[in-house]
Each structure stands twice: as structure tokens, then as C-alpha cells.
Amino acid sequence: MAHPRKRPEELRSHRWFGAKDLRAFGHRSRTLQMGYSREDFAGKPVIAILNTWSDINPCHAHFRTRAEEVKRGVWQAGGFPLEMPAIALAEPFQKPSTMLYRNLLAMETEELLRSYPVDGVVLMGGCDKTTPALIMGATSMNLPAIYVPAGPMLRGNWHGEHLGSGTDSWKYWAELRAGTIDEQAWQEVESGIARSFGHCMVMGTASTMTSVAETLGLTLPGAASIPAADANHPRMATESGRRVVDMVWEDLRPAEILTPAAFDNAITVVHALSGSTNAIIHLVAMAGRAGIDLKLERFDELARTTPVLANVQPAGKYLMEDFYYAGGLRALLANLNGKLNLGCRTVNGMALGQNIEGARTYNEDVIRNRGNPVSAIGGLAVLRGNLAPDGAVIKPTAAEPRLLKHIGAAVVFRDYNHMAARIDDENLKVDADSVIVLQNAGPLGGPGMPEWGQLPIPKKLLREGVRDMVRISDARMSGTSYGACVLHVAPESYLGGPLALVKDGDRIELDVERRRLQLHVDDAELMRRRRLWQPPAPHYARGYGALYAKHITQANQGCDFDFMHAGAPTPDPEIH
Ligand code: FES
Numbered sequence: 084m085a086h087p088r089k090r091p092e093e094l095r096s097h098r099w100f101g102a103k104d105l106r107a108f109g110h111r112s113r114t115l116q117m118g119y120s121r122e123d124f125a126g127k128p129v130i131a132i133l134n135t136w137s138d139i140n141p142c143h144a145h146f147r148t149r150a151e152e153v154k155r156g157v158w159q160a161g162g163f164p165l166e167m168p169a170i171a172l173a174e175p176f177q178k179p180s181t182m183l184y185r186n187l188l189a190m191e192t193e194e195l196l197r198s199y200p201v202d203g204v205v206l207m208g209g210c211d212k213t214t215p216a217l218i219m220g221a222t223s224m225n226l227p228a229i230y231v232p233a234g235p236m237l238r239g240n241w242h243g244e245h246l247g248s249g250t251d252s253w254k255y256w257a258e259l260r261a262g263t264i265d266e267q268a269w270q271e272v273e274s275g276i277a278r279s280f281g282h283c284m285v286m287g288t289a290s291t292m293t294s295v296a297e298t299l300g301l302t303l304p305g306a307a308s309i310p311a312a313d314a315n316h317p318r319m320a321t322e323s324g325r326r327v328v329d330m331v332w333e334d335l336r337p338a339e340i341l342t343p344a345a346f347d348n349a350i351t352v353v354h355a356l357s358g359s360t361n362a363i364i365h366l367v368a369m370a371g372r373a374g375i376d377l378k379l380e381r382f383d384e385l386a387r388t389t390p391v392l393a394n395v396q397p398a399g400k401y402l403m404e405d406f407y408y409a410g411g412l413r414a415l416l417a418n419l420n421g422k423l424n425l426g427c428r429t430v431n432g433m434a435l436g437q438n439i440e441g442a443r444t445y446n447e448d449v450i451r452n453r454g455n456p457v458s459a460i461g462g463l464a465v466l467r468g469n470l471a472p473d474g475a476v477i478k479p480t481a482a483e484p485r486l487l488k489h490i491g492a493a494v495v496f497r498d499y500n501h502m503a504a505r506i507d508d509e510n511l512k513v514d515a516d517s518v519i520v521l522q523n524a525g526p527l528g529g530p531g532m533p534e535w536g537q538l539p540i541p542k543k544l545l546r547e548g549v550r551d552m553v554r555i556s557d558a559r560m561s562g563t564s565y566g567a568c569v570l571h572v573a574p575e576s577y578l579g580g581p582l583a584l585v586k587d588g589d590r591i592e593l594d595v596e597r598r599r600l601q602l603h604v605d606d607a608e609l610m611r612r613r614r615l616w617q618p619p620a621p622h623y624a625r626g627y628g629a630l631y632a633k634h635i636t637q638a639n640q641g642c643d644f645d646f647m648h649a650g651a652p653t654p655d656p657e658i659h
Contacts, residue, residue, distance in 0.1 A: 088332045088333065089331065089332050089333075089334055091126035091127075094126075094128055094129075094202050094331070095129075095200065095201065095202050095226070095655070096128070096129040096163075096200035096201065096202050098200070098655075099200035100114070100124060100125065100129075100200060101125075101126070110200070119163075123163055124163040127161055127162055127163040128161075128162045128163065128202040128203055128328055128331040128332070129162070129163050129165060129200050129201055129202050129203075130157045130162045130163065130164045130165070130201075130202065130203050130204065130205060130324070130327055130328060130331070131165055131166075131167050131195065131196060131199065131201040131203075131204045131205070132150050132153050132154065132157075132164055132165065132166040132167065132204075132205045132207065132324075133167055133169045133192060133195065133196075133204060133205070133206050133207060133217060134146050134147075134150045134166055134167065134168055134169065134207045135168075135169050135170065135171045135172065135188070135207055135208050135210070135213045135217070136150070136168065136171065136207070137168075137171030137173060139171060139173045139176050140171040140172070140173035140176075140210055141173070141175065141277065141280065142173070142174070142209055142210035142233055142236070142280070142281060142282040142283070142289065143171060143173075143207070143208075143209065143210060143213075143233055143280075144280035145233070145280040145281070145311055145312075145316075146207055146233065148317070149207065149231065149316070149317060149320045150166050150207065152317040152320040152321045152324070153205050153207070153231060153320045153321065153323060153324040154166070154324060155321050155324065156320070156321035156322060156323060156324025156325035156326075157205075157324040157325070157327070157328055158324075159321075159324075159325055160324070160325040160326075160328035160329060161328060162202075162203070162324075162327070162328035162331070164324065165199075165201075167195050167199070169188060169191050169192060169195065169217075170184065170187060170188045170191055171210070171213070172184055172185070172188055172210060172211070172212045172213050172216065173210060174210050174211045174212070174283075174289075179529055179530060179531050179533050180529060180531035180532065180533035180534065181210075181211060181212045181531075182212060182526075182529075182531045182532050182533070182534075182559065182642070183529075183530060183531030183628075183631060184212070184531075185212040185215060185216045185219075185365075185368075185642075186216070186219075186631070186635075186642075186643060186644050186647065187216075187627065188212070188213065188216035188217065188220070189215075189216040189217075189219035189220040189223075189372075189643075189647070190220065190647070191220065192206070192216065192217050192219070192220025192221055192224070193220035193221075193223045193224045194220075196220070196221065196224040196226055197224055197653065197655065197656065198656060201226060202226065202227070202331045203226055203227035203228065203229075203327045203328065203330055203331040204221060204226055204227070204228045204229075204327070205228075205229055205230075205231055205323055205324060205327055206218065206221055206228060206229070206230045206231065207231045207233070208230070208231075208232070208233065209232050209233025209234065209281075209282040209289055209293055209311075210233065210282050210289055211282075211287075211288040211289050211292065211361070211562075212288075212365075214230070214232070214289070214292035214293055214295070214296055214365075215292060215365035215366075215368060215369055217230070218230065218296060218299075218301065218337075218369055218372075219368060219369055219372045219643070219647075221337060222337045222338075222341060222369065222372040222373050223372050223647065223649070223653075225336050225337055225338050225652075226336065227327060227330035227331045227333075227334065227335055227336055228301065228327075228330075228336075228337055228430075229301065229302065229303070229323050229326060229327045229330065229430045230293075230296045230297075230301040230302045230306075230323075230430075231302070231306070231319070231320050231323050232282075232293035232296060232297070232302060232306055232307045233280075233281055233282045233289075233293070233311055234281050234282070234293075234307075234308075234309050234310050234311035234312075234313070234316050235281050235282055235283065235284035235289070235290055235308075235310055235311065235402075235403035235404065235407075236248070236277060236278070236279045236280060236281030236282065236283070236284050236310070236311055236312070237278055237279040237281070237284065237310060237312055237404055238284060238402045238404045238405075239251065239275055239276040239277065239278060239284070239402075240275045240278065241271055241272050241275040241276070242271070245402060246272065246275055246276045247276075247284065247285040247396040247397070247402055247563070248276065248277060248283035248284055248285050248287065248563055249283055249285060249287055249397075249561050249562075249563025249564065250285045250287075250396045250397040250563045250564070250565065251272065251276060252272070252276060252563075253537065253563070253564055253565070255268075255269060255272050257540065257545055257550065260539075260542055260545055261542075261545040261546055262546070279310075279311065279312045280311050280312065281310060281311025281312060282311070283562075283563055284310075284402045284403040284404060285395065285396040285397055285402060285403070285562075285563050286356050286357060286358055286359070286393060286395040286396065286397070286398070286399075286403070286562065287359055287397075287561060287562030287563040288359040288361040288362070288561070288562035288563075289562070290307075290356075290358075290395075290403050290562075291353060291356060291358030291359040291361070291362045291562055292359075292361075292362060292365060293306075293307040294307045294308075294352055294353075294356060294358070294412050295349045295352065295353060295358075295362060295365075295366065297412055298345075298348050298349045298352040298412070298416065298435075299340065299341060299345050299346070299348070299349050300340045300341075300345055300427055300428060300429030300430060300435060301337070301340060301341075301429075301430055302323070302430065303319060303322055303323055303326065303430065303431055304413055304429070304431065304433075304438035304439070305319075305411055305412065305413050306319050306323070307411075307412050308403065308406055308407045308411030308412045308413075309407060309411070310403070310404050310407055313407075326430065326431060327430075329432075330430060330432075333432065335428075335430065335432060337373070338373065339428055340427070340428055340429060340430065341369075341370075341373040341375075342373075342375075342427060343375050344424035344426075344427050345424070345427045346366065346369075346370050346373075346375060346377060347381070347385065347424060348423050348424055348427060348435065349366060350366065350381060350382055350385045351385050351389050351419060351422050351423060352412075352415070352416070352419070352423075353366070353382075353461075353462075353463065354382075354385060354386050354389035354391065354460075354461025354462055354463060355389055355390065355391060355392045355393060355415060355419055355422075355461070356391075356392075356393045356395070356415070356462070357391045357393060357395075357398035357399065357457065357458070357461075357462030357463075357478070357480045357481070358462065358463075358562065359561075359562025360463060360476050360477075360478050360559065360560055360562065360570055360571070361559055361560075361562055362562075363379065363382055363463065363476055363571070364532075364559070364571065364638055364641055364642055365641070366382075366641075367379075367639070367640065367641030368641030368642060368643040369641075370641075371640075371641055371643055371647075371648045371649065372643070372647070372648070372649055373649060374649035377641075379465045379474045379476075379639050380465065382463060382465055382476075383463075383464060383465040383598065385461065386460060386461030386462070386463050386464060386465075387460055387461070388422070388460075388461075389419075389422060389460070389461040390451075390453055390456035390457075390458065390459055390460065390461070391451075391456055391457040391458040391460075391461060391462050391480060392415055392418050392419065392450060392451045392452070392453070392456055392457065393406060393415060393449075393450060393451075393457070394448060394449050394450070394451060394457050395449070396563075397481050397562075397563055397564060397565040398457065398458075398462055398478070398480040398481050398565070399457055400448075401448075401449045405446070405449050406449055406450065408445065408446065408449075409444060409445050409446035409447075409449035409450045410442060410443055410444045410445050410446075410450055413438070413439050413442035414442045414443060414444040414445075414450050415450050416435070416439045416442065417439045417442040417443075417444075418444065418450060418451070418452050418453060419453075423435065423436075425439075457480070458480050462478055462479070462480040462481075463476060463477070463478055463479075464476065464477050464478075464479055464595050464598060465598060466569060466593075466595070466598050466599060466600040467598060467599065467600065468592075468599050468600040468601040468602070469581060469601055469602055469609075470555070470572065470581050470582060470585070470591065470600045470601060470602040471569075471572045471573060471580075471581070471582075471600050472573075472574070472580075472581065473573035473574055473580075473637060473639045474571070474573050474638075474639045475555075475569050475570065475571055475572040475573065475600055476569070476570050476571050477567070477568065477569050477570065477593075477595060478560075478565075478568075479595050481564070481565035481566065482551060482565070482566060482567035482568075483550075483551040483566075483567060486551060486552070486553050486567035486593070487567070487593070487594075487595040487596070488593070488594050488595065488596065489516075489518075489553050489567075489592070489593045489594075490590055490591070490592045490593075490603075491516045491517050491518040491553060491590070491591060492516070492517055492518065492587075492588050492589070492590060492591075493517070493518050493519075493520050493585050493586065493587060493588060493589045493590075493591050494511070494512065494513045494517045494518070494519050494520065494587060495520045495522065495585050495586060495587050495589075496519075496520065496521050496522065496538075497522050497523060498521075498522060498523040498524070498528075499521065499523075499524060499533075499535055502521055502538065502539075506538075506539050506541050506542075507541060507542040507543075508541075509543055511541055511543075512587070513541050513543075513544065514544070515544055515547070515549045515552065517552065518552070518553045518554070518555060518591045518593075519538045519552060519553070519554045519555070520554075520555050520556070520582070520585050520591070521535060521536075521538055521554070521555070521556035521557075521558065522556075522557070522576040522577075522582055522583055522585070523557075523575075523576055523577050523583075523619060524536070524556050524557055524558035524575075524576075525557030525558065525572070525573075525575025525576065525577055525578075525580075525637075525638065526557075526575060526635045526636075526637060526638065526642050527575060527577045527578065527622075527632055527635060528557065528575055528576060528577030528619070529558065530622045530623075530628065530631070530632065531631075532557070532558060532559050532571075532638065532642060533558055533559070534558065534559050534560055534561040534564075535556065535558040535559075535560075536554070536556045536558040536559055536560035536564075536568045536569075536570040537554070537560050537561065537564040537565070537566050537568050538554040538556065538568070540552055551566050551567050552566075552567065553567045553569070553591075553593050554566065554567065554568045554569065555568075555569040555572065555582070555591065555593075555600075556568075556569070556570060556572065556582075557570075557571065557572040557573070557575035557576055557577075557580070557582055557638070558570060558571075559571065559638075567593075569593065569600060571638035571639070572600075572638075573637045573638045573639045574637055575637060575638070577618075577619055578618075578637075579613070579616055579618065581602060581609070583616055584602075584604075584609055584612040584613060584616065585602060585604075586612070589602060589603065589604050590602075590603040590604075591603070630644075631644075634646055
């Protein structure tokens with residue numbers, strides 16, 4: 084729907100800068116104090132640049148200069164840019180998990196926008212949780228918003244071989260533990276696997292979520308695939324700055340873009356990319372902020388009819404740099420023609436279908452067409468059964484096919500430390516058919532639902548050549564990982580979900596085709612175990628952790644805080 088262009092007096096920031104009273108005098112005089120002239124801000128849309136740069140986030144190392152490039156675009160279009168730092172959520176460093184803090188960044192985003200004189204916003208993120216967090220907050224605030232994705236880093240390199248973020252660390256870590264590479268080789272891999280700024284360059288959570296942002300219509304067309312170090316990236320940043328100013332005058336807000344049809348498009352693309360399992364949790368949470376009740380079943384329905392077209396690690400062969408040269412996300416979207424709602428509106432004011440007109444594929448092995456898919460059906464499956472009454476997920480494309488229908492005896496670890504202490508014990512009763520179970524790794528149990536779901540293969544089995552096993556937990560898994568890992572089991576074991584009742588030797592059945600996850604223990608015995616079950620001690624007595632523990636929802640509900648879902652809009656602050 085086209086809106087009449089706003090007048091300057093209708094800008095939200097007019098209440099701060101345009102009023103004729105003492106408070107506005109203070110706002111203007113303090114802006115002038117920073118060296119700006121009246122011409123810089125009077126009657127202009129104020130554009131917040133929410134920048135998740137930090138010295139501790141290597142994926143966003145270029146955001147200091149990118150923010151300047153965004154500002155250039157805002158100035159060019161007649162806006163007034165104000166950069167505002169927001170928590171960086173640096174995946175490689177933050178413990179126990181950045182997921183513990185996703186909702187904190189979402190709240191920070193919303194409250195920065197609410198409490199300051201902001202008319203429109205440029206969201207700068209990319210490292211895993213930053214994308215959903217920034218979008219969740221901006222959706223709740225519903226001011227004109229555009230997303231600038233950090234872009235993937237360059238391909239890793241070791242002895243002329245391409246290395247993928249995370250994916251090849253898991254691979255070579257297993258080889259080091261198996262004794263097939265030495266410490267020297269391991270250190271060389273360490274030096275070569277991340278060699279430029281930008282987010283992980285496999286189809287992990289970062290690339291999946293920035294592709295989701297583009298598909299939802301929140302970035303300029305083509306933005307998500309541009310490598311961070313490519314000169315097209317700063318050009319995209321500047322253009323995003325220019326565009327958001329017009330979005331303010333046009334009053335184009337997330338609520339018009341984030342429709343159920345747009346979320347269906349995003350889910351379809353996650354499947355076609357064989358994207359990260361984390362996308363399921365984030366999309367449910369993002370949709371919740373837009374007032375859309377997204378069920379796990381929708382992911383499964385669309386998976387059954389969506390082919391995997393991206394041949395990118397960890398499910399495929401190539402890396403994001405190859406994906407970009409092959410045509411990028413626009414090419415993949417064009418190849419999905421017929422599976423997408425092309426009428427969905429996007430931040431440039433055009434429909435998704437218009438944005439992908441003319442997109443071409445330049446390497447048909449990297450971005451497949453529908454006649455030659457990597458896999459005929461999507462990359463994620465939702466499981467149910469007495470072990471996961473509220474659902475669990477698996478990425479079948481990243482697992483050894485023989486394990487997708489499997490029955491084995493459980494080897495149970497009560498928490499991560501228990502597992503770390505015992506997994507390589509030569510006396511551990513485990514074989515290649517065992518099912519490894521980790522308890523207390525969910526949203527509350529972890530806490531923060533850490534990415535522990537790719538449980539390690541016991542060393543003695545690695546030596547025998549075993550490289551995949553069925554593994555089950557209520558944790559998440561890094562989008563860079565692979566293996567027959569059943570994740571996000573809900574309700575989680577920390578709350579006494581059925582996963583808490585599993586004991587060593589119990590038979591567990593996984594049947595991906597029938598979407599089934601079953602614990603073969605009779606109900607009477609499960610009832611007996613439930614009566615004996617003791618809830619674990621709380622992790623936090625105070626502070627953010629205690630707030631988190633009180634309000635976090637389960638994986639199938641998106642792990643948002645229960646009080647953050649869409650509802651009556653929060654009023655703007657009064658000016659006094
Ligand atoms: Fe930042 Fe992977 S560590 S995206």
C-alpha cells in the first residue's frame with residue numbers, strides 16, 4: 084500500500100527537535116554541542132544506525148567503516164544519521180552461549196529506538212544471533228527499518244584446499260583425535276580457516292539468517308550474499324543508508340513487509356539452502372514479534388516440497404564466496420520460481436518477484452536448478468514421538484543416510500561436564516549403533532541452549548573409522564555442523580521432559596521418513612522414573628540470568644521471552 088509522503092512536522096523526531104519549548108531547546112542545543120549545524124538535522128529524518136561492532140566480534144570487524152558508509156548514504160538522501168552501538172553477540176567468545184543474550188539485544192534494539200528521537204533505522208548485524216535479535220526488536224518497534232548484513236568472510240585456505248568455518252574445524256578436530264593429522268597441521272588449519280572480516284562463510288546460522296532477512300524483504304536485493312571484503316559491500320551499505328531515508332518519508336514499516344506469506348518464503352529458502360537448524364527457532368521468534376503464530380509443522384510441510392538447491396557446506400560442497408559468484412541468493416530465489424510468494428513487498432518498495440527479475444545462475448553446480456537438486460526434499464525435518472512430545476528437529480541432509488532409520492541403545496550423559504569427562508573413556512559401553520543422549524542442555528538447562536548438539540564421537544570409535552552416530556539432545560547445533568544429531572527436543576529435560584527419564588541401555592528409535600522419535604520404554608516404567616525425578620538446582624539467583632530463567636519459552640515456541648510477543652503497542656515516551 085503506497086502512503087502519501089510524510090511532511091517534516093509528522094516525523095517522530097519532530098517531537099524532540101521541532102517543538103517550541105524548553106525541552107526541545109535542550110535537545111537542539113545538545114545536538115549543536117556535537118558540532119552539527121541546524122542544517123544538518125532541522126526537518127530531516129533521524130536515522131539510527133544500530134551497530135553491533137565490537138573489538139571482540141571478528142565477524143563485524145569492518146562495521147566501524149561500514150557505519151561511515153551507511154552515514155554517507157543517509158546524508159546523500161537528506162537524512163540525519165546517528166550511530167548507536169548495540170551489544171555485539173560475538174559467537175566465538177560469549178559463554179555459555181550467545182543464545183542466552185539474543186533476547187537482550189532484541190530488547191536493547193527496541194528500547195534504543197523507542198527512547199531516542201528515531202524516525203528510521205539501519206540494522207547492522209550478521210554474526211549468528213545478531214540478525215534475529217535486531218529484527219525482533221525492530222519488528223516490535225515497527226519503525227521503517229533496513230538490514231545491512233555483515234557479509235560472509237573469504238574462503239578459508241590450507242595447502243591450497245578451501246576451508247569452511249566451523250565445518251572444517253569439526254572435521255579436522257575429529258582427524259586430530261583419530262591421529263590422522265598432527266599438531267603442526269592442526270595449527271596450520273587454525274591460521275587459515277578465518278582469513279578476513281565477515282561472518283562464517285558456510286551455510287551456517289549467519290548465512291542462513293542473513294538470507295532469511297533478504298528473503299523476508301528486509302535488505303536490498305542481493306545484499307546477503309556479498310562477501311564482506313568485496314567492494315560491492317560498502318556500496319550496498321551506502322545504498323541502504325540512502326534508501327532508509329525514503330522509507331521514512333514513505334512510512335514503509337516492517338509490519339507491511341513481515342506477512343505470513345513472507346515467512347513462508349523465508350522457510351522455503353531455509354530448506355532450499357539446507358540452512359541451519361537454528362533458523363527454526365529464530366523464525367518462530369521473529370514471526371511471534373510480527374503477531375504470526377508459526378508452528379513447527381509449517382517447516383515440515385514446506386520441507387517436503389522444497390528441493391535443496393544450494394550446494395554449500397555443511398550439507399554441500401562449496402562456500403559462500405562461490406555462492407556469490409554463482410549468482411547469489413537472487414539466483415537461488417529465481418530458481419525457486421513457483422515456490423515463492425512473489426508479491427511480497429520489500430524494503431526497496433518493490434515486490435520480491437520484481438527484485439529477482441533477470442537473476443541468472445553462473446555456476447549450476449553451486450546453485451542447482453530444480454531439475455538437478457542437491458536433494459529432492461528440504462534440508463530439515465521435524466520429529467515427534469514420546470521422547471519429544473512438543474517436537475525435535477534434525478538436518479537429514481547433513482547425516483549419514485544409513486542413520487536416518489535406526490534403533491539403538493542409549494548412552495546417557497546427565498550434562499555437558501559429565502559427557503566431557505566420560506566420552507573418551509576406553510571402558511565406556513558404546514558402539515557404532517549406540518544412541519548418544521545429552522540431558523540438561525536446553526534453553527533453561529544449558530542455560531541458553533548452547534550449540535552442544537553435535538556430541539562428539541567417542542575416540543575409540545573414531546579410531547575404528549566411525550564418523551557419524553545418532554545423537555539426541557535438547558541443545559542446538561552450530562549451523563556449521565553436520566551429523567545425525569536430533570536437536571531442540573521439547574519439552575527440555577531440565578523441566579522434566581521425557582528426555583530427562585532416559586537411562587543407559589534404553590532402546591531409542593529414529594525414523595526420519597516417518598518423522599518419529601520414540602523411546603521404547605513402557606509407560607508404567609516411565610511413570611515410575613518420573614516420580615523419582617528431581618528438578619536440577621536453578622542456575623541463577625539474580626540479574627539477567629534470573630529474568631531469563633523466569634520468562635524464556637521452549638524451543639518450539641522460539642525461545643523468546645513470554646512477555647515480548649506481539650500485543651498492544653507500547654506507547655512512545657511522553658516528552659517532558
Ligand atoms: Fe560470527 Fe560464525 S562466528 S558468524
